Amino acid sequence: MDLTSKSRVVLRVFNAGSLTLPLERVKARFERDFSIYRPPGSLIPHRVEVSLEPAGSVACIRKIIDVGRRADVLAVADYSLIKSMMVPNYTTWYLMFARNRMVIAYTNNSGYKDEINGDNWYQILNRTGVRWGFSNPNLDPCGYRALMVIQLAELYYNNTEIFDDLVGVHSNIESIVESGLYRILCPEDIHLNTDDVIIRDKSVDLIALLESHGIDYAFEYLSVAVQHKLNYVTLPPQIDLSEITFEEAYRKVEVRLGRGKTVTGGAIIYGLTIPKDAPNRELAEQFVKYVIDEYGREVFREMGQPPIEPSLAYNLKDVPDILKPYCVEVGDGETE
Numbered sequence: 001m002d003l004t005s006k007s008r009v010v011l012r013v014f015n016a017g018s019l020t021l022p023l024e025r026v027k028a029r030f031e032r033d034f035s036i037y038r039p040p041g042s043l044i045p046h047r048v049e050v051s052l053e054p055a056g057s058v059a060c061i062r063k064i065i066d067v068g069r070r071a072d073v074l075a076v077a078d079y080s081l082i083k084s085m086m087v088p089n090y091t092t093w094y095l096m097f098a099r100n101r102m103v104i105a106y107t108n109n110s111g112y113k114d115e116i117n118g119d120n121w122y123q124i125l126n127r128t129g130v131r132w133g134f135s136n137p138n139l140d141p142c143g144y145r146a147l148m149v150i151q152l153a154e155l156y157y158n159n160t161e162i163f164d165d166l167v168g169v170h171s172n173i174e175s176i177v178e179s180g181l182y183r184i185l186c187p188e189d190i191h192l193n194t195d196d197v198i199i200r201d202k203s204v205d206l207i208a209l210l211e212s213h214g215i216d217y218a219f220e221y222l223s224v225a226v227q228h229k230l231n232y233v234t235l236p237p238q239i240d241l242s243e244i245t246f247e248e249a250y251r252k253v254e255v256r257l258g259r260g261k262t263v264t265g266g267a268i269i270y271g272l273t274i275p276k277d278a279p280n281r282e283l284a285e286q287f288v289k290y291v292i293d294e295y296g297r298e299v300f301r302e303m304g305q306p307p308i309e310p311s312l313a314y315n316l317k318d319v320p321d322i323l324k325p326y327c328v329e330v331g332d333g334e335t336e
Helices: 017-033 057-065 079-085 121-125 141-157 162-166 203-211 222-227 244-250 281-292 294-302
Strands: 008-016 047-055 073-076 094-099 102-106 132-135 174-178 181-185 197-200 217-221 231-234 253-256 262-264 269-273 307-314 327-329
Touching: 008 017, 008 057, 008 281, 017 047, 017 203, 017 222, 017 281, 017 294, 047 057, 057 073, 057 079, 073 079, 073 281, 079 094, 079 269, 094 281, 102 141, 102 203, 102 222, 121 141, 121 162, 132 141, 132 203, 141 162, 141 181, 141 217, 141 244, 141 253, 197 203, 203 217, 203 222, 217 222, 222 231, 281 294, 294 307
Parallel strands: 008 047, 008 073, 132 197, 132 217, 181 253, 307 327
Antiparallel strands: 073 269, 094 269, 094 307, 102 217, 102 231, 174 181, 253 262
């Protein structure tokens, strides 16, 4: 059957940039399986097209709550953003479905690549002539997580100058200490006063700079480094935001973003939901199923983003029935 461009359904997915490659694989299988689809109430067969719109996770959400754009699925790199920005006005449930960790990515052309390791990385980044980057904290969780890692490094390595050496003297981002809590203040308009530190809207935007030797190092998720076949420095779990067991330490750092929202340190856990006004709810439910079922879990495992099995659900009673077999409930959206 020849389906014209008029007989198609576009499923819009707003997703964190670090989720793009695994979602591309899910998309390919989904479009193949739904090559002929009859929407509810229609007798005309449609071709399903999945449109991925990668951006920083905060930017993804703002497209919905500030701009008024409609998405069928929202998938972000920090589940807590859904909890704080989407619930209850735009959704009443979400799933925590995969994990990640922070690393420092580099290439074979990076300066001091043969010296850098998990003990001296902050010294290498601070060397004259070394250029490194992170993503915009106001738009992308990888950006504010990079700042958290740098701040946590002061505690782990017992060195109170690390944050100021790498960030403070190069920008208008500040860190203050109050009652044992480190507060990082990110103005809405971040200014850099050096060519040695680079900021881009989302972490994957730094890959091209790495590959062209525009920068030597970039704070990235492990999955991004794996997917793009980059070298990377593994950081201690006490600072790389990978382990639930170190949540108490991670929570000693919080980042206040440009519009006043505060994010507290925690393990990296991806979240997704279907907004209340999703145009194609039935298809959206099917797509999320492909993300969290056995096939989707294997995709994310191969991509360096270990799946959470089963997915953790906030407000399980509102989760679509087709997804409930793949979920268990957690209280108030917090990891147990």
